[in-house]
Amino acid sequence: MTRLSVVKGDITKLKVDAIVNAAGPDLLGGAGVDGAIHRAAGPGLVAQCRTLGGCETGEAKITTGYRLPATAVIHTVGPIWHGGDQGEPELLASCYRKSLALAEQYDLKTIAFPAISCGVYGYPISEAVDVAVSTIREYLEDSKLDEVLLVAFNDEILAAYEQALEG
Ligand code: AR6
Numbered sequence: 001m002t003r004l005s006v007v008k009g010d011i012t013k014l015k016v017d018a019i020v021n022a023a024g025p026d027l028l029g030g031a032g033v034d035g036a037i038h039r040a041a042g043p044g045l046v047a048q049c050r051t052l053g054g055c056e057t058g059e060a061k062i063t064t065g066y067r068l069p070a071t072a073v074i075h076t077v078g079p080i081w082h083g084g085d086q087g088e089p090e091l092l093a094s095c096y097r098k099s100l101a102l103a104e105q106y107d108l109k110t111i112a113f114p115a116i117s118c119g120v121y122g123y124p125i126s127e128a129v130d131v132a133v134s135t136i137r138e139y140l141e142d143s144k145l146d147e148v149l150l151v152a153f154n155d156e157i158l159a160a161y162e163q164a165l166e167g
Helices: 032-041 043-050 088-105 125-140 155-166
Strands: 003-008 018-022 060-064 072-076 110-113 147-152
Touching: 003 125, 003 155, 018 032, 018 088, 032 043, 043 060, 060 088, 072 088, 088 110, 088 125, 125 147, 125 155, 147 155
Parallel strands: 003 147, 018 072, 018 110, 110 147
Antiparallel strands: 060 072
16 A cells, blocks of 8 residues: 655655656746755756746656656646636646656656645645645555655644644
């Protein structure tokens, strides 16, 4: 059975098969976790990203990890929060599903997610973590993955994940 757990820390330090990047649609780097991943990976990452032609909201694309301890980076574009009635939950769920599916497709067994859309894109944390946990749990009912990690960058997100995982 696949393990789903929460860890506090910096996703760029994790030695897993794939880390997920909360990217922007141009995939060329930015603030938040995206900036941290590009800084840690080095210039090879943006060079490969330039060849990908961007990424639509709710979709995901994969690159190698370059100087990161992780083997691969799965770049997904979360929805910008506009109040919740513009398809945000479905788009956020799609980010998790498509990222998990890409990991499986590439035979990657361990994957770590940041709290997609919970920073610059303004998604309310408790609502976002409920989408993340329920979508991942549903996906893991039938999957070949060994471990999924939810990475909390601060205590507020850590507490929200812990509460969602108890439910
Ligand atoms: N490790 C783990 N989580 C982190 C890290 C880290 N090193 N750094 C930040 N976080 P954000 P978004 C958390 O803003 O809301 C960029 O400009 C952070 O605390 O990175 O999806 C992109 O290019 C928050 O909980 O992503 C896009 O344009 C979570 O990561 C846009 O921001 C996501 O926050 C994407 O916005």
